[in-house]
Amino acid sequence: MTEHKKIPPIYVTQPVLPPLEEFIPYLEKIWQSKWLTNNGPFHFQLEQALCDYLGVKHLALFTSGTVALITAMQALRITGEVITTPYSFVATAHSLLWNGIKPVFADIDPITLNLDPDRIEAAITPQTTAIMPVHCYGHPCDVDRIEKIADNYGLKVIYDAAHAFGVQCRGGSVLNHGDLSVLSFHATKVFNTFEGGAIVCHDAKTKQRIDHLKNFGIVDEVTVVAPGINGKMSEINAAFGLLQLKGIDDALQKRNILDTHYREGLTGVKGIHCLSVSGERVANYAYFPILVQPDFPLSRDALYQKLHDNGIFARRYFYPLISDFPMYRGMSSAAPANLPVARRIAEQVICLPIYPALEIQQIDTIIGIISAC
Numbered sequence: 001m002t003e004h005k006k007i008p009p010i011y012v013t014q015p016v017l018p019p020l021e022e023f024i025p026y027l028e029k030i031w032q033s034k035w036l037t038n039n040g041p042f043h044f045q046l047e048q049a050l051c052d053y054l055g056v057k058h059l060a061l062f063t064s065g066t067v068a069l070i071t072a073m074q075a076l077r078i079t080g081e082v083i084t085t086p087y088s089f090v091a092t093a094h095s096l097l098w099n100g101i102k103p104v105f106a107d108i109d110p111i112t113l114n115l116d117p118d119r120i121e122a123a124i125t126p127q128t129t130a131i132m133p134v135h136c137y138g139h140p141c142d143v144d145r146i147e148k149i150a151d152n153y154g155l156k157v158i159y160d161a162a163h164a165f166g167v168q169c170r171g172g173s174v175l176n177h178g179d180l181s182v183l184s185f186h187a188t189k190v191f192n193t194f195e196g197g198a199i200v201c202h203d204a205k206t207k208q209r210i211d212h213l214k215n216f217g218i219v220d221e222v223t224v225v226a227p228g229i230n231g232k233m234s235e236i237n238a239a240f241g242l243l244q245l246k247g248i249d250d251a252l253q254k255r256n257i258l259d260t261h262y263r264e265g266l267t268g269v270k271g272i273h274c275l276s277v278s279g280e281r282v283a284n285y286a287y288f289p290i291l292v293q294p295d296f297p298l299s300r301d302a303l304y305q306k307l308h309d310n311g312i313f314a315r316r317y318f319y320p321l322i323s324d325f326p327m328y329r330g331m332s333s334a335a336p337a338n339l340p341v342a343r344r345i346a347e348q349v350i351c352l353p354i355y356p357a358l359e360i361q362q363i364d365t366i367i368g369i370i371s372a373c
């Protein structure tokens with residue numbers, strides 16, 4: 001029997017954790033002030049710091065991206081039907097069901113893998129009140145065409161921007177498009193607060209409404225204006241966010257280098273297509289999706305298994321499609337014939353590991369396994 005050299009597993013992502021001793025002073029401040037949550041000083045500071053860093057006007061912190069998505073729908077009083085993508089994490093459509101809204105799935109663009117504007121228009125009915133696109137993998141949606149459709153039909157646009165931290169298109173933050181944009185700061189995301197999220201909005205009135213909604217609808221001691229939820233980020237999470245923000249430029253730069261290394265190593269591997277998005281923009285390199293095409297020697301699932309067998313835990317984001325889960329698959333818009341592009345991509349995609357602490361040699365190992373198939 002041959003002895004296999006044991007290599008530590010490589011997961012699809014790994015959070016950035018600053019040195020523990022740098023976090024202690026933040027904790028000491030919280031212990032001194034005994035202000036644990038409800039608009040404390042770190043909560044306030046992080047909202048300001050994120051507005052500055054991201055280049056947005058108003059931002060409300062939340063306990064998670066999902067609670068932020070659910071609250072975003074409440075803030076704009078969205079009802080009826082919302083057009084969305086099947087090619088995303090389930091929270092996108094779940095946030096609609098939690099509001100009693102019917103998701104209507106439309107197919108994606110084969111290049112950007114984002115909602116295809118041509119398909120949005122065809123999915124509009126008299127019940128449609130909004131569009132919920134996703135900047136999938138942090139690649140910007142066709143924000144101009146989506147805005148034009150929304151304006152023509154009188155629809156709101158709420159972007160699920162969970163992947164789009166720090167992404168810019170045409171010189172400004174992608175988060176400035178649409179009526180609202182929602183971020184996730186979950187541990188697996190580019191910028192994390194352990195758990196957390198935020199809604200980005202454009203005016204003080206909307207920000208105030210969102211702030212009421214995330215605190216039970218409370219305005220003051222004797223006034224409750226809406227059946228709000230508890231979506232407030234705690235001081236511990238906000239403090240960690242402030243510390244995390246100090247290292248974000250370094251983290252994004254490392255991701256950029258790794259992304260380039262993957263691309264160079266995988267060009268010329270027959271049957272492997274690296275997704276790329278053209279146009280002048282600032283990317284965040286949050287994911288490294290590849291498509292395993294029919295001319296690759298192995299099927300997608302066989303390659304996925306081979307990587308697993310070698311301790312490389314790549315993920316098939318986004319397979320299965322949201323529209324294939326039991327709570328959605330009976331809907332007419334979930335029919336396979338309505339979503340041919342999303343279906344094909346979901347059968348071909350693998351997201352390879354990418355995170356700041358990943359080493360070039362580890363990427364070379366992964367590229368070696370793929371090119372030796």
Ligand SMILES: *Cc1c(COP(=O)(O)O)cnc(C)c1O
Pocket residue numbers: 064065066067088089091092134160162163183184185186195196197
């Ligand atoms: C992570 C994610 C969410 C959910 O965010 P949480 O902070 O985990 O609640 C929503 N949509 C997309 C596309 C995501 O990737």
